[in-house]
Amino acid sequence: MAAKAELMDYDKALELFEPVLGFEVHVELNTKTKMFCGCANEFGSGANTNTCPTCLGLPGGLPQVNRQAIESSIRLGLALGCEIAETSRFARKNYFYPDTAKNFQTSQYDEPIAFNGQLTIELESGRQVTVDIERAHMEDDAGKLTHMGGAAGRIQGADYSLVDYNRGGVPLVEIVTQMIEGAEADAPEIGKTYVAAIREIVKALGVSNARMEEGNVRCDANVSLRPRGSNILGTRTETKNVNSLRSVERAVRYEIQRQAALLTAGGTITQETRHWHEDTGVTSAGRPKSDADDYRYFPEPDLVPVAPSRAWVEELRATLPEPPAARRKRLQADWGFVNLEFQDVVNSDLLDVLEATIAAGAPAQAARKWWTGEIARLANATGVSADSLVTPVQVAALIELITDGTLTDRLARQVLEGVIAGEGTPSEVVASRGLAVVSDDGALIAAIDQALASQPDVLAKIRDGKVQAAGAVIGAVMKAMRGQADAARVRELVLERAGTAPAESAE
Amino acid sequence: MSEITAEQVAHLANLARIDLSSAEIDRLTIELGQIVDSVAKVAEVATPDVPATSHPMPLTNVFRDDVVVPSLSVEQALSGAPDRAGDKFRVPAILDEE
Amino acid sequence: MTNLINQTASALAGLLADGTVSSVDVTRAHLDHIDAVEPDVHAFLHVASDAALATAARVDARRAAGEKLGPLAGVPIAIKDVLATLDMPSTAGSKILEGWIPPYDATVVKRIRDADLIPLGKTNMDEFAMGSSTEHSAYGPTHNPWDLDRIPGGSGGGSAAAVAAFEAPLALGSDTGGSIRQPAAVTGSVGVKPTYGGVSRYGAIALASSLDQVGPVTRTVLDAALLHDVIGGHDPLDSTSLTDVWPSMTAAAQAGLKDGALKGVRVGVIKELNGAGFQPGVKQRFEETLALLTAAGAIVSEVSAPNFEYAVSAYYLILPAEASSNLARFDSVRFGIRVNPDDGPLTSERVMAATRDAGFGDEVKRRIILGTYALSAGYYDAYYGSAQKVRTLIQRDFAAAFDQVDLLVSPTAPTTAFKFGEKLADPMAMYLNDITTIPANLAGIPGMSLPMGLAPEDGLPVGLQVMAPARADARLYTFGAAVEQLLEAHWGHTLLSQAPALAHTEMFATEGGAV
Numbered sequence A: 001m002a003a004k005a006e007l008m009d010y011d012k013a014l015e016l017f018e019p020v021l022g023f024e025v026h027v028e029l030n031t032k033t034k035m036f037c038g039c040a041n042e043f044g045s046g047a048n049t050n051t052c053p054t055c056l057g058l059p060g061g062l063p064q065v066n067r068q069a070i071e072s073s074i075r076l077g078l079a080l081g082c083e084i085a086e087t088s089r090f091a092r093k094n095y096f097y098p099d100t101a102k103n104f105q106t107s108q109y110d111e112p113i114a115f116n117g118q119l120t121i122e123l124e125s126g127r128q129v130t131v132d133i134e135r136a137h138m139e140d141d142a143g144k145l146t147h148m149g150g151a152a153g154r155i156q157g158a159d160y161s162l163v164d165y166n167r168g169g170v171p172l173v174e175i176v177t178q179m180i181e182g183a184e185a186d187a188p189e190i191g192k193t194y195v196a197a198i199r200e201i202v203k204a205l206g207v208s209n210a211r212m213e214e215g216n217v218r219c220d221a222n223v224s225l226r227p228r229g230s231n232i233l234g235t236r237t238e239t240k241n242v243n244s245l246r247s248v249e250r251a252v253r254y255e256i257q258r259q260a261a262l263l264t265a266g267g268t269i270t271q272e273t274r275h276w277h278e279d280t281g282v283t284s285a286g287r288p289k290s291d292a293d294d295y296r297y298f299p300e301p302d303l304v305p306v307a308p309s310r311a312w313v314e315e316l317r318a319t320l321p322e323p324p325a326a327r328r329k330r331l332q333a334d335w336g337f338v339n340l341e342f343q344d345v346v347n348s349d350l351l352d353v354l355e356a357t358i359a360a361g362a363p364a365q366a367a368r369k370w371w372t373g374e375i376a377r378l379a380n381a382t383g384v385s386a387d388s389l390v391t392p393v394q395v396a397a398l399i400e401l402i403t404d405g406t407l408t409d410r411l412a413r414q415v416l417e418g419v420i421a422g423e424g425t426p427s428e429v430v431a432s433r434g435l436a437v438v439s440d441d442g443a444l445i446a447a448i449d450q451a452l453a454s455q456p457d458v459l460a461k462i463r464d465g466k467v468q469a470a471g472a473v474i475g476a477v478m479k480a481m482r483g484q485a486d487a488a489r490v491r492e493l494v495l496e497r498a499g500t501a502p503a504e505s506a507e
Numbered sequence B: 001m002s003e004i005t006a007e008q009v010a011h012l013a014n015l016a017r018i019d020l021s022s023a024e025i026d027r028l029t030i031e032l033g034q035i036v037d038s039v040a041k042v043a044e045v046a047t048p049d050v051p052a053t054s055h056p057m058p059l060t061n062v063f064r065d066d067v068v069v070p071s072l073s074v075e076q077a078l079s080g081a082p083d084r085a086g087d088k089f090r091v092p093a094i095l096d097e098e
Numbered sequence C: 001m002t003n004l005i006n007q008t009a010s011a012l013a014g015l016l017a018d019g020t021v022s023s024v025d026v027t028r029a030h031l032d033h034i035d036a037v038e039p040d041v042h043a044f045l046h047v048a049s050d051a052a053l054a055t056a057a058r059v060d061a062r063r064a065a066g067e068k069l070g071p072l073a074g075v076p077i078a079i080k081d082v083l084a085t086l087d088m089p090s091t092a093g094s095k096i097l098e099g100w101i102p103p104y105d106a107t108v109v110k111r112i113r114d115a116d117l118i119p120l121g122k123t124n125m126d127e128f129a130m131g132s133s134t135e136h137s138a139y140g141p142t143h144n145p146w147d148l149d150r151i152p153g154g155s156g157g158g159s160a161a162a163v164a165a166f167e168a169p170l171a172l173g174s175d176t177g178g179s180i181r182q183p184a185a186v187t188g189s190v191g192v193k194p195t196y197g198g199v200s201r202y203g204a205i206a207l208a209s210s211l212d213q214v215g216p217v218t219r220t221v222l223d224a225a226l227l228h229d230v231i232g233g234h235d236p237l238d239s240t241s242l243t244d245v246w247p248s249m250t251a252a253a254q255a256g257l258k259d260g261a262l263k264g265v266r267v268g269v270i271k272e273l274n275g276a277g278f279q280p281g282v283k284q285r286f287e288e289t290l291a292l293l294t295a296a297g298a299i300v301s302e303v304s305a306p307n308f309e310y311a312v313s314a315y316y317l318i319l320p321a322e323a324s325s326n327l328a329r330f331d332s333v334r335f336g337i338r339v340n341p342d343d344g345p346l347t348s349e350r351v352m353a354a355t356r357d358a359g360f361g362d363e364v365k366r367r368i369i370l371g372t373y374a375l376s377a378g379y380y381d382a383y384y385g386s387a388q389k390v391r392t393l394i395q396r397d398f399a400a401a402f403d404q405v406d407l408l409v410s411p412t413a414p415t416t417a418f419k420f421g422e423k424l425a426d427p428m429a430m431y432l433n434d435i436t437t438i439p440a441n442l443a444g445i446p447g448m449s450l451p452m453g454l455a456p457e458d459g460l461p462v463g464l465q466v467m468a469p470a471r472a473d474a475r476l477y478t479f480g481a482a483v484e485q486l487l488e489a490h491w492g493h494t495l496l497s498q499a500p501a502l503a504h505t506e507m508f509a510t511e512g513g514a515v
């Protein structure tokens, strides 16, 4: 188990040093098949069921490039503001490791598919940071190792390891940033926000499932410290496979504090890979960078160059969705949500369903209220996602029934339960459960007249123009109707019976 | 004359994951030196104006449709494995490298 | 009755088609002959007798049922061990793959099965096709049927010897720097390296991906064409496979048998492949062949390919570089042998290194180390990068030559078959032996070797190499068939009919094994 290193107070570390960052984010594409063979690209199948001579690296196996993976990579490159190469090539990155079936990774070296991009992110403070993207290149994923014996599945001290090559050959896009300077105390948040932005983009593009918990998006974080007043870069460490947004933030902060303590104590930073330990929140030393990193790259002779025509690139550019940050700005303005309301929607991952619900005709606030309220509550209770319970169209239909007076909020909650239980559309549930409000004015008027008669003081107040006094009568009527009445209609009728002109319908 | 040393050959053998004996390293140091001396003549004509050819036939954009084709059965996949445990390949302990 | 093993594939195809013989008869005749001569020749690493006879019986039954079968249906074939086969071990001549039976067929193997040929077994080769003598096979050398003390060429010595010793009428080979053509030359058989991308490499255990090409090994040009038509054509599993619609090579070969096929054909003699270092008898037969060509109406001229001087050097950088990477997968994890180190801890890394030390032979290690060096940081530009530039220059030399002539010719190899061990001690001498065949691989163009006589000084076969522009494989077959006919008419017999009878063959004949 990795021990916690000596750490310096964060503020103190920032006083003495300037953090310099860099990120390598690996995005697993959600193509149907692998990068170089027709095996299914699916998570969670039985071990070694999705393998063939090519992805198992059997003698004689040869790669064939997946067109969809190329398209996804180009679209991702474009979404990151990159230029798309006129010719791009795969190269072999040679190194031995048991999860790498061919003992080389088919990657890209001097001719990546996309390069020179930019991504602007916004921190919670409102500070905007533009991250320069050096390149986005295509490569294939490695298989999965399970370490047996020893302590808790760790590689250290394991007796032996098991290999499943199902993930071997799954298409990846590796996005490499330029050095990020001037991060200052925001460094950890920049890390988190940058990775979140990548995740949001690949989701919006539909090129990845973007589930960090399944390793669809994986981050390597490079951190170095430059002493204040110096222009010499410090030695960097590369913390591998930081696989949640919170971990990115924590790992960057930890490395800053660790390196600062070490440097201040007169130590030196070793250029090395480090492992992030989610459980203990520390990084531990991995392999030092050395001569062994001679990957002997050379152009992959089994594949021919990828030379996307400009027409193809423009065709793909036309399929790009609105950038997620711009879309968020637009939607918040369109819907007229205050920051807190909008943040609530974003944090609950309900932007897409909300947009669809509104597109299906629901007023924005009503849609927000239902999704972040009752539906989210039910989803929480059952431990599923809100959008798996009901569809935006069903929610819009439900809201419509409330707006047209067919349902009260209370009845609508019952209808929602029916819809979730699979009893049909909201209208069908209303019909089958007999939940519609009583709309026969005759019965209502009788109840109102009775209520008014039994509360003459209230009647007087209403006639004096104290409209809010009607509440007491409305309450009595609703009670008498056992809730099967439309409160708005009751109010309308109360005012009418009291001889007052109906007010402009309030909400 | 080439400057291939035994240390260099040992390093190359390590990169290539071949556990060469010291006798093999000594022999290869001499042979590699001779071969390299001979083949180094490519540099004579490989001037900057000459483009490199990595593929004999100049093809580009050879792609496959994203359509699943049947994989091997698990038994086929593991049929040649020197060692296995269940449906996985079994390998000796891995040094902490990555 | 007809001696079935001496027939060409096309003749056997005729006998099978008209019902004169059955595939079982033909297959059994070859298996019996294999039994008889293998102790001397050792062309095979694996003979699949039972499977071959069963397949032959199925083909016979289908023919009897009136099914329309392909032209080579029922004809036996030997398969170089570099090709993955579902039902036979595929070792590429290496200890590291001892006993490995692939879970799939190479595309060319699938195609010969689909065309109902009868796989007899797997043929011997230099380990991972690294060599020109088959002496680097981990399973012992193959012997040249013309002189059992001599090499059968390499790396496909097994396929060439099997065909030359009448153990199989057809064989599959692979040619990275001459491994089909040079063995054909020294065994008196015919071999063709198709245009790069003309035949699928899927399932061919890779030596150097940008140079490897699978092709036919036969006793006649027409037989090579028949086999080429079966194995050639686009394969989506090989990304370097050409999508061309190819003409019939068989028709092209048949066109060469017509009168006047050589008239007006412009034949270029490559100056750089006709100079010093060529055995006198090789030069003599080459000059005689050129004279016959001229007499038959061909226009023979000399062309220059100045950069061929650098071909061997470029080749011995590109090949080891690609091979060092292609052979990385032999790591004792998914297939092949696993060897533990003698002492010390059993880690994955150490077991891999021990396995590769024990599993690879000297020549393989030599080339892996060389290739690792050529690709190393700091050396890439000087070596691998420069070699790829030489490749461009050689392509330009060919382009300039083919501006002037239709075909290029040279001796296939500088010498006839040498004796075992003669060049083993000096790797560079062995490498220089490939000077004639390497340029075609570097440029991706097709090449053929066919017999052009016996060297007077040693009575051993000499091969004529013919090269055509990329994609013009059909031109090779037309020309090759015409030259073959011209030479055989001049000699009054086929070259292979002059091969000494193998001791076991005679014994076999006296046992009355004729079918």
Ligand SMILES: [Mg+2]
Pocket (backbone or CB within 6 Å): A107, A139, A174
């Ligand atoms: Mg990478």
Ligand SMILES: [Zn+2]
Pocket (backbone or CB within 6 Å): A034, A037, A038, A039, A050, A051, A052, A053, A054, A055, A056, A169
């Ligand atoms: Zn696969």
